[in-house]
Amino acid sequence: MDKILRGRFEGYSLNSFKRDVVSGTIVGIVAIPLAMSFAIASGVKPEYGIYTAIFAGILISLFGGSKYQIGGPTGAFVPILLGVVLAYGYEDLLLAGLMAGAMLILMGVFRLGLLIQYIPRPVTIGFTAGIAVIIFSGQIANFLGLQGLKQHERSIDNMREIASHLHTINIYSITVAAICLAAILITPKVLPKVPGPLVGIIVSSVVAALFFNGQVATIGTTYGEIPNRLPQFRIPEITVDRMISLLGPAFVIAMLGAIESLLSAVVADGMTNSKHNSNRELIGQGIANMVTPLFGGIPATGAIARTATNIKFGAASPLSGVIHGVFVLITLLIFAPLASHIPLASLAPVLMVVAWNMSERKHFKHVLKLKSGDSLVLIITFLLTVLTSLTIAVIVGLMLAVLLFVKRMSDMLIVSKVLPDHKNNGKVQPHIVNETRDCPQISIYTIEGPLFFGAAQTFEERILKSIHYQPKILILRMGKVPFIDATGEAYLRNIVKNFKAQGGRLLVTGVQPGLKILLDKSGLTKEIGEEHFFEHTGEAINYALGSVNRNHCIGCKHFAFRECEELSATKIS
Missing domain, CATH: 3.30.750.24 (STAS domain)
Structure with missing residues (x-):
């Protein structure tokens, strides 16, 4: 443990602790609505997202390779986790997460952290933009208050489902969602240090409770009341057959988790002029993803937006990430019953804004303007992510990128x-x-x-x-x-x-x-x-x-x- 923490707390002082408390608390406030939103979008109960923010958040900060990394459920995982839940069920999702954690640890032990940098940028932009489209489109139903929809693994099927249920639009849900969206967009301009999603959820939830009580679906009416206690420790049922069937999903979770966490660590390096340890980061992510499923949590990775927020508000060490997890835990124990009254329409704008921010639209336009082989890789990866699955998109994108690279290199001879x-x-x-x-x-x-x-x-x-x-x-x-x-x-x-x-x-x-x-x-x-x-x-x-x-x-x-x-x-x- 001393070796892992060495150098990450050098020169630590009381002032550093105060900075970590402030930044950790603010990130914790931001993380709560996101954790619930990502869990719901992934097809599981909202409390599972909170458990993930607690356990993964603490463990990633303690054992990871970045001083400022904040871990938890992220939007990048949403289409993958939803696909696993629909195809295998929640119990198998826990096992897939545990297996992915073991893979991440092995990747770190065998020092494969640097290999992630060889994934071409057009591929990462393509699947990130595709994931953003999936998240955004997946929230249209809650924004409009549609009823009777069935969730499908493919995004195109979900869009057909939405189109066939447009006659069930709920004007009250649209009003609540619009209020939340307006608050999210206005708050940073008026109160730049106050998290917009939190303000949006609180304001819209109060409006819904006062004026539209019983007219809009809430977390409680849809998923039941959120328990204000810690989940029990439980090892998922592990059999050889289940592990074999989950190898593919687990590998995709591990690879995406590695890419997302290392990209987030690189962003943190750029903001702080520091240097993360890629292999240690993978080991930390692996430990978190092996422990979190034992408490009902879903797969987690480094969260770029929350990490940036952590740095922005003065984080001095990994302790800020630990404090963020502890704050989410305290909030769960004290305020969980109140969260049950949050309308689903209030969570929809939160995820839509997340999708918009993660869409890589500027980089997407830039690569398209090049009108080169990279543009083709980008478009194909993006379309396959939206229309098929992330697994197919990444495999095809990488193969196409390799073929184009070989062609370019052969032309250089x-x-x-x-x-x-x-x-x-x-x-x-x-x-x-x-x-x-x-x-x-x-x-x-x-x-x-x-x-x-x-x-x-x-x-x-x-x-x-x-x-x-x-x-x-x-x-x-x-x-x-x-x-x-x-x-x-x-x-x-x-x-x-x-x-x-x-x-x-x-x-x-x-x-x-x-x-x-x-x-x-x-x-x-x-x-x-x-x-x-x-x-x-x-x-x-x-x-x-x-x-x-x-x-x-x-x-x-x-x-x-x-x-x-x-x-x-x-x-x-």
Whole structure:
């Protein structure tokens, strides 16, 4: 424990504690309505969201890798958790959350935290915007007060359900929701230090109780009264069959939890000029997600908005996150019965505003304006998230991003035939090569770019097609080849074999040390010949000129090299 907390409380003082109390309390106030809203949107009872804010909030702050991270239920999880609840049920959601927690711990232990940064930005923007659309559309029914709806796993089915029940619109629900929305939007302008969602819920709930009593659905009438006590410790039923069936959902929860928490930690770093520990953050998230289901809580992750609020109000250490969890706990024990009177129409605008804020609309528009492959990845990921599922969207988005990356990298490979430019200090240039100036016995090629599976075949084809006249010596300038994979190595070996089979000799220049080690290990160095590796192109040209058939040089008018004029006029006795 000392090792985990070391460095996170250095220089801690009474003033730091006061700052943590203030920020933790304010974040706790913000977290309560969000926790209930996210739980309801995920298809479970509102108190389960509160339990999550308590246990996950405290544990993520204690064991995570960021000093300022606030953990709890988040909007990003809503479509995933709702899908699990609809397909498997609440009990299996607890087991899936526990399994996801174990996966997160393993990811942290095996130091996979840095791998999250390799997920392309268009994919994260696409699925985040898609999730925002799902959350927003999922609250239309509560905003309008529609009745008799059935929840579906796919967003498009839920929209059809809403359209078929528009005749059940409740004007009182719309009024309550509009009051709450107005309060949420106006409060930051009038009282910038007061949480808008809290004001909106309180004002609209009071209006509903005074003027529309019994006319709008509330948490109590829909889900029953929220108990003002802690949940009992209970281990979910664990069987091999259940675990196997939940592997997919658990993995998606773990991956999204890792992405969301690390993105939140990066935001916190930027706001505080600090540095989080990615692997420790994953372990902390894993511990929280393994413990929280034992108390009825749903999966949790780092919450960007609450973390930013925590920093904004002066948090000094992880203690602010602990205080936030304790505040939610005290509120549960004292004020839970009052929460039962909150109208569902009051919670709808809260989630709609959350969805609007998390929609990444500015970044979405920016990537679209690029009109590039990234734009295509963004659109497809977004549409698949909304129309199918997040799992399919992320998998397809990543595959498409990889294919586009491979295409871009293969396009970067340049294979050009070159000769020395005697007017430019002998520097080799491709424009020097033409029909009247090209050595029949020596071919020189510059290779620029990575030799990997996406470009290796192009490399081989260009070399073999260009040497159809069978020169005696082939010089490959590989100083600008950063790396070569197994496929690239196989194609290079094929060139070596073909060239040697026709009696030619291959020389290599400028190979970088790391690449040379790989060629040594693969046996290519031995096959080419250690003596055929040169540091500079000039050395290889001198070697080649000393190895050509002088008889073929007599009368040649190509004059590719400085020595050619003399060799052309020299008679061999």
